[in-house]
Structures are given as structure tokens and as C-alpha cells.
Amino acid sequence: MVGQWGKEDDEEVTIRCYDDRRDRIEMDCVEKSCEIGHDHQTFLFTDTLGDPICRIRNTPLFTMLVAEVGKKLVGSIQGSVKPVKFHDKSVKVGYVLGLRVVPPYRRRGIGSILVRKMEEWFVVHNADFAYMATEKDNEASLGLFVGRHGYVIFRNPTILVNPVNRARGLKLPSDIGIRKLKVKEAASWYRRHVASTTEFFPEDIDKILGNKLSIGTWLAYYNKDVDNMESWAIVSVWDSSKVFKLRIGKAPLSYLILTKVCNFLGGFLPFLGFPDLFTPFGFYFLYGVHMEGPLRGKLVRALCEHIHNIAASSNHGGACKVVVVEVDGDDDDHHSLLRKCVPHWKMLSCDDDTWCIKPLKCEEKMAGLSEFTNMPLGSNSGSSLFVDPRDV
Numbered sequence: 272m273v274g275q276w277g278k279e280d281d282e283e284v285t286i287r288c289y290d291d292r293r294d295r296i297e298m299d300c301v302e303k304s305c306e307i308g309h310d311h312q313t314f315l316f317t318d319t320l321g322d323p324i325c326r327i328r329n330t331p332l333f334t335m336l337v338a339e340v341g342k343k344l345v346g347s348i349q350g351s352v353k354p355v356k357f358h359d360k361s362v363k364v365g366y367v368l369g370l371r372v373v374p375p376y377r378r379r380g381i382g383s384i385l386v387r388k389m390e391e392w393f394v395v396h397n398a399d400f401a402y403m404a405t406e407k408d409n410e411a412s413l414g415l416f417v418g419r420h421g422y423v424i425f426r427n428p429t430i431l432v433n434p435v436n437r438a439r440g441l442k443l444p445s446d447i448g449i450r451k452l453k454v455k456e457a458a459s460w461y462r463r464h465v466a467s468t469t470e471f472f473p474e475d476i477d478k479i480l481g482n483k484l485s486i487g488t489w490l491a492y493y494n495k496d497v498d499n500m501e502s503w504a505i506v507s508v509w510d511s512s513k514v515f516k517l518r519i520g521k522a523p524l525s526y527l528i529l530t531k532v533c534n535f536l537g538g539f540l541p542f543l544g545f546p547d548l549f550t551p552f553g554f555y556f557l558y559g560v561h562m563e564g565p566l567r568g569k570l571v572r573a574l575c576e577h578i579h580n581i582a583a584s585s586n587h588g589g590a591c592k593v594v595v596v597e598v599d600g601d602d603d604d605h606h607s608l609l610r611k612c613v614p615h616w617k618m619l620s621c622d623d624d625t626w627c628i629k630p631l632k633c634e635e636k637m638a639g640l641s642e643f644t645n646m647p648l649g650s651n652s653g654s655s656l657f658v659d660p661r662d663v
Contacts, residue, residue, distance in 0.1 A: 282340060284381050286388045289324065289335035289347065297344040298323040298337070305371045318516040318551050325514045326368065327351045329482055329661045331475060332396060336388055338372070338381050346372040348385040351661070352396045354474040356466060361474060365393030365631070366662050367403040370412075386420055394631050402628040404662075406621075413625070422627035426656055427600040429622040431615035432554075432593050433575070437583045441576040444569065448494045449577050452505075454480045457488035460505060465561045469657040479558075479660065484510050488559070489577060491570040502564025504571045508578055509660035512553020512590040519548045552592035555582050558660045560596055560609065568612040575614050597624065597658045606655070626656075 289298070302319065319325050327333035330351035338346035349369035355362060367389055372381050393401050405412040407427065416422040443449070452460065458477045466472045473479060480488060486508040492500045555578060562571050575594070582591045596613055599606040600622055 284345070284384060285339045286336055286384060287339065289337050291324075294337060294344060295321075295323060298347060301344060301347060301371050301373055304373050316518045318518065320515055323347075324349065326663075327661075329484065329514075330366075331478070334389075334392055335369070336385060336392070338385055340376070345376040346370075346381045346385055348389050350389045350392060352393060352398050353659070353661075355657075356472040356474065357400070357470055362399040363397055364471070365390070365396075365398035365401045367401060367416075368662070382415055383419055386415065390420075390629075390631060398631055400628055401631055402626060404624060404626050407623045407625045409625075413627075416627050416629075420629065422629040424625055425628050426626040427622070428597045428624045428626065428656060428658070429600045429610060430620055430624055431596050431598065431610065431613050432619035433579065433595075433613075433615045434593050434619065435579060435582045435591055440580045440583060443573050443576055443580075446494055447491055447570060447573045448497060449489055449491045449573065452488045452490055454488075457505075457507065460488075460490070461559060461561075464563070465505075465559065465657070468654055469561075470654045471659070472657045473659055480507060482509075484513055485660070486510050486555070486581070489574055491574045491577075493566065493570075500564070502562075502566040502570060504562040504567055504574055505559065506557050506561075506571075506574045506578065507559040507660075508581070509556040509558055509663070510553070510591070511556050511595075511660070511663060516551035516553055516590075517548075518551045548592065553590040554593045554595050555591050556660050556663050557594065557596040558658055560598065560613070561655070562609065562612075568608050571609065571612040572614060575612075579614070593619065595663075597663075599656050600624075 299319075299321075302317065302323065322328070324333070324335050327335070327349050331353050333349070333351040335347060335349045337344050347369065348367065348371070350365055350367050352363055352365050355364050357364065367386065370382055370385060372385075390401055401422075403416055403422070405416070407413075413424075417424065454477065457480050461472075461476055479485060488505065488507040491504045493502060496502065557575070557578060560571065562568070564570075575596075578594055582594055585591055596615075598609050598613065
């Protein structure tokens with residue numbers, strides 16, 4: 272696959288599939304040269320633990336394309352295809368992630384070529400939609416996907432982050448029971464109670480729950496209602512620390528000072544529990560978070576605290592330093608209650624995540640599935656968003 276950068280530049284860029292034996296070392300250099308910025312001061316660096324495609328290996332179908340100039344690797348893009356429920360229809364969606372172009376070769380159209388080639392790969396594998404996630408203030412990314420390639424913004428989820436305090440376990444309410452579900456039981460529970468009210472619900476939920484990275488699924492309920500649950504909550508946990516690590520490269524001075532102070536006082540005041548995020552760290556990702564009933568909020572908090580205790584007592588050498596959950600950013604009562612009930616630190620969390628989507632087939636074949644593209648930004652579809660842990 273060959274593409275042109277621009278009329279003013281005669282050089283060509285070749286797009287090909289990633290070859291692990293040939294490209295691993297050079298791909299590591301590409302990854303390290305591309306900083307992921309949360310704002311102008313804080314940058315996240317990703318350590319893929321020697322496996323550049325670690326973030327897509329657990330999806331049913333995946334690929335990684337690289338951009339090459341001569342014999343030099345200058346960019347890459349990753350993608351995966353999976354079956355989901357979307358607008359009450361069974362469709363296949365292609366997820367775009369890991370778009371990288373090394374700084375000296377940016378603004379030459381390489382990113383656009385990589386996106387187009389990935390979309391072509393999606394179409395070959397019968398994907399109905401392509402979607403991606405970025406930050407709402409990432410003008411370059413939105414300009415590329417929305418401005419140039421016709422994607423539309425359809426969700427603005429909120430990422431909630433809570434530190435793991437390994438020195439202090441949290442005491443759970445005595446009136447709440449928490450039970451770990453078996454994989455088949457959890458899958459059945461999700462299909463019966465969650466699938467119909469959730470967009471992007473994965474049809475291969477059994478494979479996700481049975482994956483070696485999925486620690487388990489827990490159900491919370493009130494002990495007095497164990498035989499007739501009017502209120503309940505459910506959550507599953509994915510151990511991302513076994514896939515890749517993150518590290519904050521630079522941050523505001525206040526954050527650095529707070530970290531040093533908390534580390535110094537930690538021996539005397541362990542309840543502070545502020546983690547050192549300047550060294551590589553992993554995290555637990557909570558997915559499939561769902562609650563029902565008049566007293567559901569307390570149950571969600573109890574589940575999150577239960578997962579915190581599991582993370583704090585894990586034998587992974589302290590690899591898991593934070594617990595992360597991504598929830599809908601809509602301001603209706605249900606989603607607002609969920610955000611309030613999930614324990615999190617505001618300074619570590621963010622509400623600027625933006626999901627963009629694009630139909631890949633003509634409208635006649637989409638049978639009306641593309642009408643959502645005309646919805647105004649921030650409109651509520653009436654359904655929650657299921658965040659697949661394999662997309663994190």
C-alpha cells in the first residue's frame with residue numbers, strides 16, 4: 272500500500288502490516304517519541320512491556336499497520352473488529368487506536384493515510400462502523416477524524432480514577448452482601464439485565480469474562496433482600512497491569528509536591544494513600560458497571576471499595592496503583608448518581624474523553640443505522656455505554 276504526503280513532497284509512504292521480528296525495536300522508538308498529553312503539563316508514557324500490540328491481542332480480530340519511508344518506520348496505527356449490540360442491532364465495529372506519527376514526519380498526511388488504510392481493513396472484515404476515542408481538546412485528532420474523515424462525536428464519557436492505598440483496607444457496610452459470580456452466571460446476568468439498556472454491548476461477553484485478564488465479576492445486594500433483590504449492582508474487573516504500564520512523565524508542581532509530601536508522611540499517616548505515579552504503574556479497570564433499584568448507589572460504592580481491597584492485597588508487587596472506571600458523561604439522574612457513587616480523586620480523573628464514530632457502509636445497506644449521526648453533541652440515547660476493557 273502506497274500513499275502520497277502532498278503535492279509539495281515527492282516522497283512516498285508505504286503502508287504495510289506490522290512484522291514483530293522486523294519492527295519491534297523500531298516500533299518501541301516510535302512509541303517513546305510520541306507523548307500522550309492530558310493537558311499542557313501532564314503526559315502519560317506507555318510501557319508496552321516489550322509487546323507493541325499488547326492492547327489489541329485480546330480482541331477477536333486485530334491488526335497493526337505501520338508507515339514506512341524508505342527503510343525507516345515513521346508511524347503506526349492499530350485496529351480491532353468485534354461484534355456488538357448497537358441501536359438494538361447486531362453489528363460489527365472497528366476500533367481505531369494507537370495512531371502514531373513521529374514528530375519530524377507530522378503534518379504531511381501520514382496520519383490520514385494510516386486512518387484510511389485501517390478503514391479499508393475494517394471494510395474487508397465486514398465492519399459496519401469505525402470508532403475511536405480522543406480528548407475533547409485534542410484539536411489535531413478531532414481535525415483528522417471529524418474534520419477530514421467524516422467521524423461524528425457521539426459520546427463524552429468521564430474517566431474516574433481512585434488511588435489504591437495498600438496500607439489501609441476499607442471496611443464494607445455490614446448490611447451488604449457481595450458474591451463473586453462464575454463466568455457463565457455473570458454472562459447470563461449481563462445478557463438478561465444489561466444488554467438491552469446498553470450501547471456497544473459485546474456479543475462475545477463470555478470471552479471477555481473468561482479471559483485470563485478478567486479477575487472476576489461481583490454482585491452486591493442487601494442481605495435482607497437476598498431472596499428478592501429490589502436493589503443490586505454488578506461490576507467486572509480487568510487487570511490491565513499485566514498488559515502494559517503507565518507513567519506520568521511531567522506534571523504540575525503542585526502534583527509533584529503533593530506526591531513527595533504524601534510519600535514522606537506515609538509512614539506516619541498511611542491513610543493519605545497517594546500513589547507514586549512517576550514510576551511505571553498498572554491499574555484495575557472496572558467494566559460492566561450497572562446498578563438497579565431505589566438503594567443502588569450504596570451498593571456501587573461497596574463494590575468499588577471491595578475491588579480496592581482486592582487490589583491493595585494483590586501479590587503483584589504493588590503493580591496496581593489505581594482503579595479506573597469509565598462512565599457516561601450525560602447529566603441524567605442515573606449517570607450522575609453513578610459518578611457520585613464511584614469513589615475517585617478529582618485531580619486524577621477527567622471528563623474530557625470523546626468518542627467519535629463513522630458508518631463504513633452506504634446508507635442503503637445500513638438500514639437506517641446511520642440516523643444517529645445527526646444527533647446533536649451531548650444528546651442522550653437513553654442507554655448506558657458499555658466500555659469494553661479490551662479497548663482500554
